[in-house]
Structures are given as C-alpha cells and as structure tokens.
Amino acid sequence: MKAYGKLALAAGTVAMGVTGVLSAAPATAAAPAKASTTATAACSNPLHVYESINYRGAWQKLCRTDRDLGDNKWHNSRKSLDNSISSIKNVDRCTWNVYAWGGYIGNYKTFRPGKKDPDLRNNNVGNDTITSAKKSC
Structure with a gap:
C-alpha cells in the first residue's frame, strides 16, 4: 500500500x-495596452508615419483604423503620435484618410495606395495636427 x-x-x-x-x-x-494598431507582425503593408518632414525622425506603422492616435507611441519611444506627424507614406493596398481631430473629423488628407507626402505643412491637414486615421479597402 x-x-x-x-x-x-x-x-x-x-x-x-x-x-x-x-x-x-x-x-x-x-x-498589450490596447488592440495593436501598430502591430508590425500582423501588418505587412501599413501607413508609414514620421515625426519629421522628409520621412525623418521617429517613425511608426499604422495597420488599421484608429479614432484616437493619442495612445500610440513612436517606434522605440514613449512620445505619442498624436499631433506630431509631419510626413506620410502609404505602402498599403488600401486608401487612408488622416484627420486633424479625433473621431475622423476636421481637416483631412487622403492617401491612396502608393501616395506619400514628405511635408504636411503644405496641405489642408497641416503639420503636427493628425489625431485620427481611417483605413478604407
């Protein structure tokens, strides 16, 4: 026993x-703090955003629609994307609209597939104003 x-x-x-x-x-x-808007593994063709003009400085990939970029951070940084984007490249197969206000309102700029803008100071959305981004496929 x-x-x-x-x-x-x-x-x-x-x-x-x-x-x-x-x-x-x-x-x-x-x-993760939230569902990954900027997850690199699940996002092969994102919208690339940059902190400075001419695609310089900190960068990040946006993979899906986000009504408030305030909780997204620059790659390898603690600084928020909110109101700090200065240039954009759309390497996605979808169209993106970026907005000056949260919730997809206010001035905006459309980025069709393959389009880019090295200097957001020269258009209606403006430099360092983007607060939300909407993806349409």
Missing part, C-alpha cells in the same frame, strides 16, 4: 507543478 501512496503523491506533485506553471504563465506575459 505504501507504493501506491508514494505513486499518488508523486502524481499529485507533478500535476500541481504543471498546474502551477500553466497558471503562472499569464501573470508573467506582458499584455
């Missing part, structure tokens, strides 16, 4: 160890 008791104890210990590992994994995994 002692052999069965030791076997049951060993099996229980292994089961607890596996359960402990399985339940501990989510606690150590970092959860």
Whole structure:
C-alpha cells in the first residue's frame, strides 16, 4: 500500500507543478495596452508615419483604423503620435484618410495606395495636427 501512496503523491506533485506553471504563465506575459494598431507582425503593408518632414525622425506603422492616435507611441519611444506627424507614406493596398481631430473629423488628407507626402505643412491637414486615421479597402 505504501507504493501506491508514494505513486499518488508523486502524481499529485507533478500535476500541481504543471498546474502551477500553466497558471503562472499569464501573470508573467506582458499584455498589450490596447488592440495593436501598430502591430508590425500582423501588418505587412501599413501607413508609414514620421515625426519629421522628409520621412525623418521617429517613425511608426499604422495597420488599421484608429479614432484616437493619442495612445500610440513612436517606434522605440514613449512620445505619442498624436499631433506630431509631419510626413506620410502609404505602402498599403488600401486608401487612408488622416484627420486633424479625433473621431475622423476636421481637416483631412487622403492617401491612396502608393501616395506619400514628405511635408504636411503644405496641405489642408497641416503639420503636427493628425489625431485620427481611417483605413478604407
């Protein structure tokens, strides 16, 4: 009977160890702050946005519609995209509209597939004003 008791104890210990590992994994995994608007792995042809004119400075990829860019950050930075975009390249197969206000309102500029603008100061949306972006396919 002692052999069965030791076997049951060993099996229980292994089961607890596996359960402990399985339940501990989510606690150590970092959860994204929001659904990934800028996820690079799931986005092969995004809208490229740049902090400075002529496609310079910090950059980021936009993969899907976003009504408020305030919670998106520049690549390798803590600074928000909101009101800080100065040039854009559309390498997507879809059309993008970028808006000066959140919720897709205010002045806007349309970027059809392959279009780009190295200097947003010279158009109606303006430099450092973009707050939302809408993708249409």
